Amino acid sequence: MPARPPAPTGPDGPPSAVPARLWRGLDRYRPPGVDAVARAWRSPVRGPWLTSVLGAVLLVTLPLVIVTGLLDWIAYGPRFGQAFPAGVGWLHPPVFDWPTRPAWLFRVTQGLHVTLGIVLVPVVLGKLWSVVPKLFDWPPARSIAQVLERLSLLLLIGGILFQIVTGLLNIQYAYLFGFDFYTAHWYGAWVFTVALVTHVAIKLPRLVTALRGPGFARTPLARTRPEPPDPDGLVARRPRPATMSRRGVLAVVGGGALLLAALTVGQSVDALRRTALLLPRGRRFGAGPNGFPVNRSIAAAGVTPAQTGPGWRLTVRGAGRTVTLDRGQLLAMAQHTAALPIACVEGWSTAQTWTGVRLRDLAALVGVAAPGSARVRSLERAGLFRQAALQGNQVTDPDALLALRVNGVDLSPDHGYPARVIVPALPGVHCTKWVEEIAFDG
Amino acid sequence: MAELRRAYGAAPWHLLLLAGCFAVAGWIALRLAGEPAAGRMLLWFVGAAIAHDFVLFPAYASVDRVLRSASRHGGNRALLNHVRVPALGAGLLFLVYLPGILGLGDGTYTRASGLAPRARFGQWLAVSAVLFAASALLYGIRRLSRRARPPVR
Numbered sequence: 001m002p003a004r005p006p007a008p009t010g011p012d013g014p015p016s017a018v019p020a021r022l023w024r025g026l027d028r029y030r031p032p033g034v035d036a037v038a039r040a041w042r043s044p045v046r047g048p049w050l051t052s053v054l055g056a057v058l059l060v061t062l063p064l065v066i067v068t069g070l071l072d073w074i075a076y077g078p079r080f081g082q083a084f085p086a087g088v089g090w091l092h093p094p095v096f097d098w099p100t101r102p103a104w105l106f107r108v109t110q111g112l113h114v115t116l117g118i119v120l121v122p123v124v125l126g127k128l129w130s131v132v133p134k135l136f137d138w139p140p141a142r143s144i145a146q147v148l149e150r151l152s153l154l155l156l157i158g159g160i161l162f163q164i165v166t167g168l169l170n171i172q173y174a175y176l177f178g179f180d181f182y183t184a185h186w187y188g189a190w191v192f193t194v195a196l197v198t199h200v201a202i203k204l205p206r207l208v209t210a211l212r213g214p215g216f217a218r219t220p221l222a223r224t225r226p227e228p229p230d231p232d233g234l235v236a237r238r239p240r241p242a243t244m245s246r247r248g249v250l251a252v253v254g255g256g257a258l259l260l261a262a263l264t265v266g267q268s269v270d271a272l273r274r275t276a277l278l279l280p281r282g283r284r285f286g287a288g289p290n291g292f293p294v295n296r297s298i299a300a301a302g303v304t305p306a307q308t309g310p311g312w313r314l315t316v317r318g319a320g321r322t323v324t325l326d327r328g329q330l331l332a333m334a335q336h337t338a339a340l341p342i343a344c345v346e347g348w349s350t351a352q353t354w355t356g357v358r359l360r361d362l363a364a365l366v367g368v369a370a371p372g373s374a375r376v377r378s379l380e381r382a383g384l385f386r387q388a389a390l391q392g393n394q395v396t397d398p399d400a401l402l403a404l405r406v407n408g409v410d411l412s413p414d415h416g417y418p419a420r421v422i423v424p425a426l427p428g429v430h431c432t433k434w435v436e437e438i439a440f441d442g
Numbered sequence: 443m444a445e446l447r448r449a450y451g452a453a454p455w456h457l458l459l460l461a462g463c464f465a466v467a468g469w470i471a472l473r474l475a476g477e478p479a480a481g482r483m484l485l486w487f488v489g490a491a492i493a494h495d496f497v498l499f500p501a502y503a504s505v506d507r508v509l510r511s512a513s514r515h516g517g518n519r520a521l522l523n524h525v526r527v528p529a530l531g532a533g534l535l536f537l538v539y540l541p542g543i544l545g546l547g548d549g550t551y552t553r554a555s556g557l558a559p560r561a562r563f564g565q566w567l568a569v570s571a572v573l574f575a576a577s578a579l580l581y582g583i584r585r586l587s588r589r590a591r592p593p594v595r
Binding site: 016017018089091118121122125128129132135142143144145146148149151152154155157158159161162164165166168169172173174175176177178179180183184187188190191194195197198201202243244248252255256259260263277278279280283285294295296297298299300414 | 448449462474482495499522526535537543
């Protein structure tokens with residue numbers, strides 16, 4: 001608290017900002033109900049300290065969700081126009097060639113993005129609960145500065161909730177919203193990010209002050225009292241006796257986060273797969289070596305058994321040469337085995353042991369000694385990911401394979417028989433299944 | 443500068459910051475305006491905030507009010523949090539996994555994976571029941587230990 005009352009020019013002082021008559025009038029006019037609402041906020045634990053602790057948690061964790069989300073866009077390969085949305089203007093992170101090492105890179109970045117995004121839901125809800133009286137403040141503003149700040153809060157709160165809702169619906173296949181997920185989630189992220197930066201810049205001093213002041217992390221219920229009135233008006237004017245301590249509230253929020261973590265990590269950890277009880281990928285995908293998650297079945301891709309039968313041929317192009325191989329000829333080439341994860345943009349991942357021909361051996365076959373990129377085409381005709389471009393490093397990595405077998409047996413039709421691409425750290429949708437043609441560029 | 447500060451109601455950097463924020467948001471809005479589903483995006487963006495502030499928050503606050511008054515009239519304040527916490531847990535799971543629990547994405551899931559969706563409503567009920575049972579067990583243990591060892595005054 002300041003030693004003397006705030007100067008009348010401050011945003012919290014009596015209205016003197018332009019147009020002064022408007023703000024004074026708003027201040028004097030009390031619409032019916034506003035006083036009843038103001039009295040109805042009675043929780044004694046609301047106040048700068050609780051809001052700041054929850055804010056500090058989000059300040060540390062949300063940037064991780066934002067950065068991993070942007071990395072996901074880079075991993076899709078914007079250089080080839082395959083990052084969605086495409087054509088984003090100047091609003092994108094610096095683009096670089098997505099590395100193939102460590103092989104678990106995409107598994108970790110995308111797993112973190114989705115899992116942390118889910119785990120933070122109770123923290124966001126707790127934070128919103130802690131500041132909800134501000135929404136009903138009267139007057140709603142006392143200066144143009146406050147009007148603008150409140151509008152930016154609509155971007156902040158609308159932004160975070162929009163990101164959570166679209167993300168949760170997307171990973172659970174419920175496309176209720178009827179717009180393109182990639183476009184909405186990408187631009188929603190930018191709106192939220194700029195609003196977050198603005199909010200942090202304005203509120204960080206408050207957060208630091210509150211956390212430097214007396215703490216309540218050890219205060220038991222019996223000694224839980226409201227904080228002294230604060231300049232933001234978070235502390236209840238007419239508090240009732242506490243029914244839960246502040247540390248109790250934090251424990252409930254943290255417990256909620258742990259509960260969600262426990263029911264979500266099974267998407268990304270093979271041994272815990274079935275603990276993701278309430279998610280589509282938390283189940284067994286059949287028994288045997290091919291019993292791991294399928295995102296798109298052969299039936300959904302519209303690929304027929306006739307196309308993948310004995311008549312199937314792989315066309316390899318490059319440097320003006322074209323080679324056609326059947327599956328027997330591919331199996332007769334040098335086979336390489338690698339244990340590699342495959343990770344989906346929707347957050348799930350699995351590690352399997354793949355066997356097949358190195359992509360760089362196929363490039364050498366058509367005379368491309370140092371491939372700069374490759375275009376892989378599937379037998380699939382309709383899907384968004386029926387073809388994928390690979391960077392040079394994704395072709396030459398010693399573990400980058402045209403896989404023919406998995407875990408010691410032939411690929412199942414749903415996993416891409418007769419042949420599929422598997423490359424370390426490559427997003428799952430670019431590990432093309434039912435490959436028909438690979439074209440290498442020098 | 444002082445005049446700007448008084449008229450605007452905050453420091454000049456505050457204005458610059460917010461101008462930057464709205465410039466980016468405005469640029470995005472213009473960019474998306476050409477999208478066929480731009481209206482829907484705006485609806486979901488604003489709707490998410492409205493749904494939280496005017497539906498979800500009032501709903502859980504009212505349930506909590508009922509629980510608090512029941513515990514006050516029942517004269518058993520210790521029980522309150524043993525109902526609140528598992529109820530919050532069950533509600534949180536319902537909210538986060540709602541599409542799966544209600545089977546909203548089942549059609550898309552089956553078309554993509556070729557697998558029959560599982561009914562997850564029962565699983566959610568089971569997890570919620572476990573949360574309530576664990577809370578009840580803890581409450582029982584607390585009561586017993588309190589009875590065995592009266593609080594030191």
